[in-house]
Amino acid sequence: MSISEEERIHAALILGAGAAGAAAAAHLAATGHHPLILERDFSPRIKPCGGGMAASVQQWFPFPLDPAVEQVIRRVDFSWCLSDPVVAELPGDAPFWIVRRETLDQLLLTEALSAGAELIRGVDVTDIRRSGRIWTITAEGGRQWKSRSVVIADGSGSPWPQRLGLGAKQPQTASTMSVRLEGRGHLADGCARFEFGLVKQGFAWAFPLAGGVNVGVGSFIGKQDADPEEVLAQLLPDLGFPPDAGIRQRGQLRVWNGHHRLDGDGLLLVGDAASLCDPFLAEGLRPALMSGCTAAAHLDRWLSGEQKDLRGYSRAMRDNWGESMAWGRRIAQVFYRFPGVGYQLGIKRPTAPQRIAQILSGEMGYGDIAQRVIKRLLLK
Incomplete structure (x- = not known):
């Protein structure tokens, strides 16, 4: 007699088919656990986020990520109010990759499904609870699934970390607007752009794609005072685009704001749901992929x-x-409260561009430079 879906107990259930969830699923499937992925969206959607990640993420995957890579960044241009430029050359052996997020997500998902994972789309989860050693996930319409473990990977808007008592009790968020542009404007191949002067307590960025550009505006401490539309009206013409161009998407991005438990009894938080995004340069893909792969390794052993x-x-x-x-x-916290000073003493310092390039490429961590940088800014 066949077992119904409600009676079947999965080894692992993953909420969300984005980068973190799909990475976890690919690794779990490769170890024979056949995870089930529940995704809210009925079909893949455009994700106009930056799409930047250190090439060093390849070390975590047994299959190539190259098919999702549209640009290899070798140079980073910084500016203050569209002038006062600073250029950083990235180390030749540690470039920064730009991907189209929907392409990367689909590549990871395809690998997971080919290795034995399952995917159900159009699932809006309404309840997650544990009884004994089994988790029960309920969705709209009353559908239910049971599993020994659950990986929460449904992004910055996830309600589940707080409801399940994990992660930050009061997540810190960055206010963002992302834009997908057709055409390249003035942005050169292999060159990324960071603009610090136009955005109060934040910055804007422009990353090239194959035949397009991802542009973003983010405020990282306090509430967003600057109107991102006003910022874009100045930035886009400087990049060679009309001020109203592009597909635009507002969002709240959870950023790292303290050490918190990311695990429970058969429960793990990954990616943006775990508030892992870099609070200074907004890098989210590397920690998303790192957390998905790390979670899968620990879950496999558990x-x-x-x-x-x-x-x-x-x-x-x-x-x-x-x-x-x-x-x-x-x-x-120091830089974005005194961004003008930060740009002059941080970005424009002779060694600073190379240090930022090394951080973006994964060669160096903030701890390697933080004490000197903070002391310099505060003394000023």
Whole structure:
């Protein structure tokens, strides 16, 4: 007699088919656990986020990520109010990649499904609760699934970390507007742009794609005082586009704001749902992929009985990401309160562009530079 879906107990259930969730699914499927992915969207959607990530993320995957890479960044241009330029050349052996997010997500998802994962779209989860050793996930319409473990990977808007008692009790968010543009304007191949003067307590960025550009505006501390539309009206013409061009999307991005437990009994938080985004430069893809891969490794050992709990996942993310982000948050709090001083003493300092390039490429963490940078800014 066949087992109904409500009676079946999955080894692992993943909420969200984005970068973090799909990365976790691909690794879990490769170890034979056949995870089930529940995704709210009925079909893939355009994600006009920056799409930047260190090329070093390839080390975490046994399959190539190159098909999703549209630009290899070798140079980063900085400006203050569209002038006072600074140029940073990235290390030749550690470039920065730009991907189209929907392409990367689909590549990871395809690998996961080919390795044995399952995917159900159009699922709006309304309840997650544990009874004994089994989690029950309920969606609109009354559909239910049971699982030994759950990976929360449904992004910055996820309500589940707080409801389940994990992560930050009061998440810190950055206010963002992302824009997808057709054509390249004045942005050169292999060159990314950061603009610090137009956005109060934040910055704007422009990353080239194949045949397009991703532009973003973000405010990282306090509430967003600057109107992103006004910022774009100045920035886009400087990049060679009409001031009203592009597909635009507003959002709230959870950024790292303290060490918090990311695991529970058969429960893990990954990606933006875990508030892992870099609080200074807004890098979100590298921690999303890191957390998905790390979560899968710990979950595999827990499901196999090699680990008695999942606390090692929280410790690993603290050591490999959180410690650097703790310093990044301190830099952000000082820099974005005094951005003019920060640009002059930080970005324009002779060694600073190379240090930022090394951070973006994954060669260096904020802890390597933080004490000197903060002391310099505060003394000024």
